[in-house]
Amino acid sequence: MSAPAARKTWLERLNHIDRRLIFVIVFVVVSIPMLLKLTSPVKVSHEVQIAYDFIQSIPAGGVVMFSVDYDPTSAPELQPMILAILHHCFSRNLRVILTGQLAVGMPLGIEALESTAAQFGKKYGVDYVNIGYRPGNQAVIVAMGRRLRDMFATDYRGTPLDQLPMMKNIRNYDQIAGVVDLAHGGTPELWIQFGQARYGVKLIVCTTAVGAPDYYNYLQAKQIVGLLGGMRGAAEYETLVKAPGLGLLAMPAQSWVHLAIIGLILLGNLTFFLNRRAKNAENA
Amino acid sequence: MAANLANTIGVWMAVFFTLAILSFLYKDNPFYKLAEYVYVGLSAGYWLIYVMFFDVKPMIVDKFLQEQGFERYIIIFPAFLGALMLCRMIPRIAYVSRVAIAFTMGISAGLGVTGAIHGMILPQVKATMLPLNDINNVIMLVGVISTVVYFYFSREHKGAFGVAAKVGIIFVMISFGAAFGYTVMARISLLIGRAYFLFHDWLGII
The missing domain is CATH 3.40.50 (Rossmann fold)
Structure with a gap:
């Protein structure tokens, strides 16, 4: 009985993650490639x-x-x-x-x-x-x-x-x-x-x-x-x-943060659907 | 020496205001409010000075002094309209400003209509009339027609018309998705710009 209750708490926590934590994640993900001066190839459109x-x-x-x-x-x-x-x-x-x-x-x-x-x-x-x-x-x-x-x-x-x-x-x-x-x-x-x-x-x-x-x-x-x-x-x-210049320096940071945002969107959707399934199971 | 000192003070002030603005991400606070008010005040002051010295002075005062004959006196007309606009600040005669506003509206509407037809509608329609020998041209034509159908509300979206409207909404959604993706990139670029300023101009670590 305790396992589903614990899972629900964990899911709910993820679903109501503090937005300030997301700001910190985004800032860290932007900063690391810049501080490490990473480069990435750029294809000209x-x-x-x-x-x-x-x-x-x-x-x-x-x-x-x-x-x-x-x-x-x-x-x-x-x-x-x-x-x-x-x-x-x-x-x-x-x-x-x-x-x-x-x-x-x-x-x-x-x-x-x-x-x-x-x-x-x-x-x-x-x-x-x-x-x-x-x-x-x-x-x-x-x-x-x-x-x-x-x-x-x-x-x-x-x-x-x-x-x-x-x-x-x-x-x-x-x-x-x-x-x-x-x-x-x-x-x-x-x-x-x-x-x-x-x-x-x-x-x-x-x-x-x-x-x-x-x-x-x-x-x-x-x-x-x-x-x-x-x-x-x-x-x-x-x-x-x-x-x-700044454009090329920023490209790795752009790529990293875009991946992070995609990950956060997927995580948000996943926790939403898992939460809904848990609630449906509880109601049933 | 003085230039270096001024630069250092400038950088530190910019750092203070950057951090003050970013502090709003935690929660609203007096530092954020201060930075916001300073920005608004500075921008308004800057606009005023710029308009006075790069518009009013060269286009009205200097021109009036330099020009001769008709060219000289016609300058009085826009200056007079500009003065009428300022009457908005005096409630008793505020209605007089409508004359200047009407003049501005008339010019904007006239320019807008000719500009839109000549510069946007006709070239864009022409660019859509392409031979259907390329898959991109076909996609573009289907996208344009189905989107126009979606925004046609004088007929119920049923049958073939409804199918076309549904295809149209798919194109609209794809366009929203592209716009949203670009918006994310734009906002992150602004953060990168500030992070670069902090790491490069202030801390000097990159």
Whole structure:
């Protein structure tokens, strides 16, 4: 008689496991691979490969615009992406324009741009320019397509664009080879609707893992030329440009914690069904 | 020296606020509340400064001083609408702000309609019209049609129509599953980001 009672207690305990214990398990599982600096091979997906190929196809001296539309809440996913793509651009002597539609995100873009530019010995105004932030979302995208200077007469420091050697011949998207939109919200859709559809902008979308599924239809319809989704996308791009960063460091931790979560889901279901069977047997 | 000190102070403050926010996982507490309020206050202040110096000053004040003729005076119109928006803070004349809101709504609706048709609906419909010589194209077509059938509520889901709707819900569920999987990855990425900050920037052990 005592054995079923003991089993029921054990099952019930498992079924009502303290959520804080799960938090500790997840933190430990995330930490161990990082502390041990484990590595895991990363297979590059089609959507990241075509984004890389597009940047690779731009001739030296071509201009790439980066739109920073994320803030610190998404930095772990998007910051490794901007670093990897900037690394690729500067290594190929492409020129970069930085802008953004989210004020609190601009410092992240500036930090990434200036650190990568310094790494490659690039000069402000010649190889890269920061034109800063403007509110207005789609209105800004449309206006830049007509005449960039309508929205940005100066760079973020207040220097007129015509005084910057790199910007002298850049009037609108016609002189920009492609736009990389790094976003944690819906701005890529605005770029697609108003930049790509209206002006034929070649667009690479870099988004959080949560947002990534929403953009596969645009990729399939060839409305965008590449898609990087979440930390995995960053890790794949880091693999392609051979510049390991947080993306690659995080992949083993991602894999381990996903296994742990699958295990916890299975355990939760198993204890639920065992509990129900025990209760049914008790009632019978 | 000063830069190093500022960096050290910055890292320690970030560590304090990271741990304060994570302490909510144990239970709500004053440290979490403090971190939450500081974040909200800082973000609001940051937005205000940014909008003043990167929007109001260059787009209104500087432009008004630089431009000549009609180009100069047309700037008064959006500035006036912006001022009307601020009337919301004065209850007696709050209704005046509706003029500016109506203007914004009109622009957004106009842009939204053209953008959605030209940039989303037409290209997406075109991308669905594919030759059925590939299994992926067949799956996509079945998925699109059956999902549209599922969301068609003007007819009862019975018979062949019901079967199509049931197939549609399977596609919808698969899409939810993929979205949920991606969401788990996103949330874990944020934890990894904070763990990396603690281990690398603060403790320097990785």
